[in-house]
Amino acid sequence: MTIVESAERTADESAPDSTAPRRTHIPERTHATTAPKRDLRGTPIDEVFNVLGAAAAGIAISTLLFGWLTPMSGLIGWVVVSFLGFLLVYAVLTSLRADALAVRERIMTTLFYSAGVILLGALIFVLSYTVIRGIPALINPNFFVETMSLAGPLDPLSSGGVAHAIMGTLIQISMALVITIPLGITTAVFLNEIGGPFARFVRTVSDAMTALPSIVAGLFVYAAIITLVTHQRSGFAATLAISVMMLPIIIRASDVVLRLVPHNLREASYALGTNRWRTVWHVVLPTSRSGLVTAVILGTARGIGETSPVLLTSGVTAEMNLNPFQGPMISLPLQVFDFVKSPEPTMIARGFGAAAVLVLLVLTLFIIARLIGGRGPGQLSDRQRRAASAASVRDLERIQATHEVARFAHDPVAANAPRKPKGRPPADLQWRMSRQAARAAHRPAEQTQATAEPPSAPSAPEVAPPSGHLAPPASTPPLDHDHPTSEENAT
Amino acid sequence: MSDAPTEVLPHAAGPRPRSLRAKPVRADRVFRSVSYAAGGTTVSIMLAVGVFLAFRASDALGVSGFSFLTTQEWSPETGTFGIVAVLFGTFTIATIAMCISIPLALGTALLISEIVPARVKRVLIMLVDLMAAVPSVVFGLWGLFFLQASIIPVSQWISTYFGWIPIFAVTDPSGAHITDAGAYTSSAFIAGIVVALMVVPTQTSVMRESFSQAPLGEREGALALGSTRWGMIRTVVLPFGRGGIIGGTMLGLGRALGETIAVVMIISPVFSLNWQVLKSGTNSVSALIALRYGEASQFGLSALMAAGLVLFIVTLIVNFSASIIVARSRSGADSN
Numbered sequence: 001m002t003i004v005e006s007a008e009r010t011a012d013e014s015a016p017d018s019t020a021p022r023r024t025h026i027p028e029r030t031h032a033t034t035a036p037k038r039d040l041r042g043t044p045i046d047e048v049f050n051v052l053g054a055a056a057a058g059i060a061i062s063t064l065l066f067g068w069l070t071p072m073s074g075l076i077g078w079v080v081v082s083f084l085g086f087l088l089v090y091a092v093l094t095s096l097r098a099d100a101l102a103v104r105e106r107i108m109t110t111l112f113y114s115a116g117v118i119l120l121g122a123l124i125f126v127l128s129y130t131v132i133r134g135i136p137a138l139i140n141p142n143f144f145v146e147t148m149s150l151a152g153p154l155d156p157l158s159s160g161g162v163a164h165a166i167m168g169t170l171i172q173i174s175m176a177l178v179i180t181i182p183l184g185i186t187t188a189v190f191l192n193e194i195g196g197p198f199a200r201f202v203r204t205v206s207d208a209m210t211a212l213p214s215i216v217a218g219l220f221v222y223a224a225i226i227t228l229v230t231h232q233r234s235g236f237a238a239t240l241a242i243s244v245m246m247l248p249i250i251i252r253a254s255d256v257v258l259r260l261v262p263h264n265l266r267e268a269s270y271a272l273g274t275n276r277w278r279t280v281w282h283v284v285l286p287t288s289r290s291g292l293v294t295a296v297i298l299g300t301a302r303g304i305g306e307t308s309p310v311l312l313t314s315g316v317t318a319e320m321n322l323n324p325f326q327g328p329m330i331s332l333p334l335q336v337f338d339f340v341k342s343p344e345p346t347m348i349a350r351g352f353g354a355a356a357v358l359v360l361l362v363l364t365l366f367i368i369a370r371l372i373g374g375r376g377p378g379q380l381s382d383r384q385r386r387a388a389s390a391a392s393v394r395d396l397e398r399i400q401a402t403h404e405v406a407r408f409a410h411d412p413v414a415a416n417a418p419r420k421p422k423g424r425p426p427a428d429l430q431w432r433m434s435r436q437a438a439r440a441a442h443r444p445a446e447q448t449q450a451t452a453e454p455p456s457a458p459s460a461p462e463v464a465p466p467s468g469h470l471a472p473p474a475s476t477p478p479l480d481h482d483h484p485t486s487e488e489n490a491t
Numbered sequence: 492m493s494d495a496p497t498e499v500l501p502h503a504a505g506p507r508p509r510s511l512r513a514k515p516v517r518a519d520r521v522f523r524s525v526s527y528a529a530g531g532t533t534v535s536i537m538l539a540v541g542v543f544l545a546f547r548a549s550d551a552l553g554v555s556g557f558s559f560l561t562t563q564e565w566s567p568e569t570g571t572f573g574i575v576a577v578l579f580g581t582f583t584i585a586t587i588a589m590c591i592s593i594p595l596a597l598g599t600a601l602l603i604s605e606i607v608p609a610r611v612k613r614v615l616i617m618l619v620d621l622m623a624a625v626p627s628v629v630f631g632l633w634g635l636f637f638l639q640a641s642i643i644p645v646s647q648w649i650s651t652y653f654g655w656i657p658i659f660a661v662t663d664p665s666g667a668h669i670t671d672a673g674a675y676t677s678s679a680f681i682a683g684i685v686v687a688l689m690v691v692p693t694q695t696s697v698m699r700e701s702f703s704q705a706p707l708g709e710r711e712g713a714l715a716l717g718s719t720r721w722g723m724i725r726t727v728v729l730p731f732g733r734g735g736i737i738g739g740t741m742l743g744l745g746r747a748l749g750e751t752i753a754v755v756m757i758i759s760p761v762f763s764l765n766w767q768v769l770k771s772g773t774n775s776v777s778a779l780i781a782l783r784y785g786e787a788s789q790f791g792l793s794a795l796m797a798a799g800l801v802l803f804i805v806t807l808i809v810n811f812s813a814s815i816i817v818a819r820s821r822s823g824a825d826s827n
Contacts, residue, residue, distance in 0.1 A: 074644025105719040112606055115598025116615065119695070122688050123622045126633045133636070186529035194526050202530040209537045211810035213749025215777040216799040220540045222784060223547055223792055244540060247533065275515065277522035298624060305626025308751035308777065312784055333628045337752060340632065348636075355629050366621050 050093040058086030083114065127363075130355045137353025144357075148318035153344045162354045164320040165335035168235060169361075171324055172314070172331055173304050175239040176246055181296055184250035191251075192258040193280050203255070209248040217244040218309035226313065233315030235324030238331065241309035246299050253295030257288045290372055297369035301362045307333035332358045541803075548797035551790065559797060564762050565779065567787070567794040574798050576762045580679065580774035581802070584754060585747040587683025587768060588690060592747075593740055595687070596694035600739075603695070604702040605724055616699070623692035631753035634685035639676060639757070642684065646675040646769045661770045669770075677759040679773035685753045690743035697742055697817065701735020702728050738817030745809045749802065751777035776802040 062081035090110065094103045136157060137143050143161040151160025187206070191199050221241040226233055261284050269279040285292070315328025316338050323329075330338070332354055339351030515523070552559055555572060562573020603615045646661075647670060654660040654668060661669050705728045713723040729736075754775050760782060761772035780795050787795055 074641055074648075076641050077645045077648060080645070101719055101722070105721040108721040108724075109606060112598045112602040115595050116602040119595055119599050119622070119691055120615070120618055123618060123625070126625065126630060126688070129633055129637055130629050183529055183532060186526060187533045190526035190530040194523060194530075198527070199530065202534050205534050205537050207814060208807055208811070209540070211745055211749075211803070211806040212540065213751070213777055213799070213802055213806060215749070215751040215780050216544070216803050217540070219780055219784065219795060219799050220543060223796060224539075224543050227789070227792070244536065247536065251533065275519045277518045280522065298620070301624040305624070305628070307626070307628045308781060311752070311781055333626055333752075336628050336632065337756070340635070340756070352632065355626075355632055358626055359629055362624055362626060363621075366624055370617060 046097065050090060054086050054090035054093055057089040058082045058084070061085035061089075087111075127359055130352060130359050133349070134352040134354075134356030137349050138356055143350075143353055147320045149320070151318075153342055153347050155346065157346055157349060157353075160350070162332065162335055162350070162357065164317070165330050165332045165354060166357065167320065167322060168314070168329045169304060169331040169333075169358075171322065171329065172235050172238050172242060172310070173300060175236070175324060176242040176303055177296070177300060179239070179243045180246050180250050180299070184247055184299075185254050185292060185296075187251050188254035188258055189280060189284070191255050193276065193284065206248045206251045209244075210252060212245070212248070213308075214245050214306050215308040215312070217241050218312035220244065221309070222312040232326075233313055233328045234326060235314060235321070235329030238310045238314035238329065239324065241313045242303045242306060245306060245309055246303040249302060250295060250299040253299060254292055257291030257295055258284065260291070261287050293372045294369045297365050297372070301365045301369075304365070305333060305358065305362060307337055310334045311337065332361070544796055544800045544803065547793050548800045551794040551797045554790075555794075555797075563764065565783070565794075567791040572794050574776070574801055576764055577774045577776045577779045577798065578801065578805075579764050580758075580761075580778075581748055581776050583679045583765075583768060583773060584682045584686055584758075584775055585744055587680055588686040588747045589740065589744060591684060591687035592691045592694055592743055596691050596698055596739065596743070597736065599691070599695045600698035600702055601724060601728070604699050605720065605728060616696075619692050619695050622688075623696070625689075627689060627750065627753045628756075630685050630689050631756035634681060634753060635756050638684060639681055642681055643672050643675045646678065646680060647672065650675075650769050658766055658768050661767055674771055675769060677757060677771045677773075679758070679765070679768045682754050682757045682773065682775075683768075685757060686747050686750050689750060689753065690746045693746055694739040694743040697739030698732065698735050701732040701739070701817070704735075705731035734816050734819055738813045741809050741813030741816070745806045745813065748806050748809065749777055750775075751781050754778050755781050 059082050062078050062085055065081055066078050087107065087110065091103055091107055094106050098106075140157050140161075142158060144166070145163050146159070146161035147164040148160045148162070149164075187202065191203050218241045221237050221244065225237050225240060230237065265283055265287060266279055269283045274282070310331050311334055314331060314334060316334065317328040317330050321327050321329045336351050336354045336358065339347050339354060342348070551567065551572075554570060555562070558571075559573050561575055562571055563576040565572045565577070599615075599619065603612055603619070607615060650659050650661040650668070651670070661674055663669055709727045709731075710723055713727050714720075718726065755778045758773050758775070758778060759771055760774045760778060762774065763772075765772050776798050780799055784792065784795055
């Protein structure tokens with residue numbers, strides 16, 4: 001190839017005429033006819049019209065049925081009939097242009113999309129319905145700072161509020177977290193890092209407890225703590241009930257997160273000579289930190305929203321009670337339940353207001369959880385990745401610098417006649433080598449001695465070659481048959 | 492180079508084998524005992540719940556004996572109480588919830604794992620997770636104040652045109668069809684819809700995970716043989732995800748059986764077997780506990796404990812079979 005090229009070039013230089021053969025032959029495109037490029041990604045226009053037409057037809061059919069032909073009524077029925085009409089018309093329209101397979105594919109895809117739309121529509125509808133009906137209560141600032149102790153069922157929304165329930169929720173969930181976070185995460189660590197038959201037993205039992213209905217957890221605390229020990233409902237009893245319910249959730253979620261920590265990280269840590277505790281504290285837990293935080297926050301969101309264990313244990317009150325060990329202490333979900341039992345419209349509005357506060361609280365927790373976590377262990381954000389790669393570049397330079405010193409120190413051949421790379425190393429490598437050299441030169445002598453000193457060479461820093469000879473192992477000379485390498489010379 | 496003498500280190504000369512037994516340092520011993528203590532505490536809390544339930548329930552079960560499983564009324568004070576009506580109601584609500592939630596969960600899971608692009612996928616997964624965190628009292632509010640009013644015409648329509656199917660009929664004791672809207676409120680049907688919305692997220696996430704584990708090679712093979720996307724889903728994704736479908740369904744069933752507050756808000760409790768799901772009046776074990784615990788005597792509490800224990804055992808069986816099915820379907824796909 002090179003010979004041809006050089007011959008050609010000399011020919012070009014000696015006789016620069018236009019008849020010289022071209023090096024690459026590009027076929028002429030004139031005789032080839034290519035079909036127009038098909039659009040494989042977008043939706044064809046007739047498909048769009050099919051969907052629109054079918055939707056219009058479905059709505060028309062159901063409006064006709066509901067308004068004139070049959071005595072049917074109700075919004076939900078109208079939507080259902082519209083949807084069925086849409087599917088039917090869409091299938092017919094598609095079958096005009098496509099075969100049965102394509103029709104089936106389109107119909108199934110439509111069904112999948114509609115399942116998703118129904119589900120998410122229900123979610124958005126439930127949340128926004130609660131918040132919108134809660135707005136009349138929420139626009140009164142007293143709703144957040146007053147309690148219901150002075151407000152009766154007939155009072156307007158401008159008096160009374162749910163401050164006591166908000167405080168109750170915060171106190172109960174904080175105490176529950178104080179119990180469940182250490183216990184839950186330590187148990188999850190036990191399941192993953194210690195193992196053994198007892199750990200399997202613990203895992204089975206905690207899996208079984210995720211099946212415990214929350215009302216039964218409340219009943220347990222009611223019967224075991226309230227009727228036998230304290231004889232009164234209190235925030236602490238509610239805390240215990242929430243903890244019994246949240247503990248298996250947190251254990252399970254943390255267990256899943258810890259199981260995802262790659263094994264080679266643990267093995268690398270053990271290979272460096274750490275003990276088990278340090279591996280857990282410095283490798284396993286930091287790696288899974290975001291996942292653990294997410295697990296805890298999602299468990300908290302579940303715990304805040306649970307009504308049934310609280311219903312049996314915390315008791316209903318209209319007053320602010322900040323002492324969890326004495327007297328009833330209501331929380332937000334229970335307050336909602338209590339408000340809407342009343343037939344008074346203002347009380348129902350207050351119930352929706354409290355529910356809206358609860359929804360906003362859960363949403364906030366959820367968003368925080370997503371911002372912090374949502375990534376598996378080892379998956380980093382861009383900033384974390386940059387920080388990690390910068391740290392590993394620093395480590396690499398440090399290790400390389402100390403290694404070069406050590407290699408030259410107890411390898412006399414290399415120290416006396418350092419192999420010089422034949423070509424110039426690439427620019428960035430050169431830059432890094434000079435930086436390494438500068439760092440090695442500036443480093444205090446005793447530190448170099450401490451880090452670089454191999455046991456067999458006590459006088460390492462003295463024999464270290466001048467910095468210009470530092471050659472990274474990557475820049476060994478390329479194998480060349482014309483010139484024998486230094487090894488061949490030595491033998 | 493090759494004839495360089497191998498250096499023999501002086502202390503390696505003796506053939507004395509090194510002891511390979513690891514001796515944990517003190518930090519490790521402390522860590523180990525703390526971990527064991529945490530595991531032991533967890534187990535003891537949970538066993539305490541189970542044992543306490545069983546112990547207290549045994550009072551009531553000893554009095555009622557086997558009739559606990561066959562009696563319909565619930566009046567522990569007079570000694571005639573049984574769980575059959577409430578358990579029947581629980582299963583009715585859960586069955587209706589499953590009928591609605593399975594198609595929804597299946598469709599959404601396939602939509603997320605197979606159809607939408609990656610960016611939308613993340614958003615959808617997040618929204619489904621958010622739905623799992625919405626408090627049940629909020630769903631209850633929605634069901635009570637919105638759904639009930641707008642679903643009654645649908646109930647009436649179903650019972651008018653499909654009343655010849657016994658479960659859809661709504662009749663008074665003499666057997667005549669009722670059209671009055673009041674007979675359709677607070678029914679198992681409405682409670683079932685609300686519970687369905689609450690269990691769909693659980694089912695969706697289990698199903699989605701199992702679908703996403705269907706092997707890429709088989710998917711591409713199906714597509715390369717000319718199958719449509721639905722054909723690929725039907726022949727590759729669904730068979731591989733069967734364990735996830737069953738397991739996810741049963742996990743959702745476990746939640747549906749134990750759901751309390753939304754059901755309490757919607758139903759009007761009756762202690763009889765009501766086969767007509769559209770008709771007002773049903774019951775569930777958790778609603779029974781929530782409504783009766785306050786007025787219960789010590790013996791009444793024991794009877795409620797017995798009901799709770801039965802519910803717990805049912806959900807335990809459902810959950811364990813679900814996790815066994817899910818685990819079996821994941822065999823070989825483990826990350827370790």
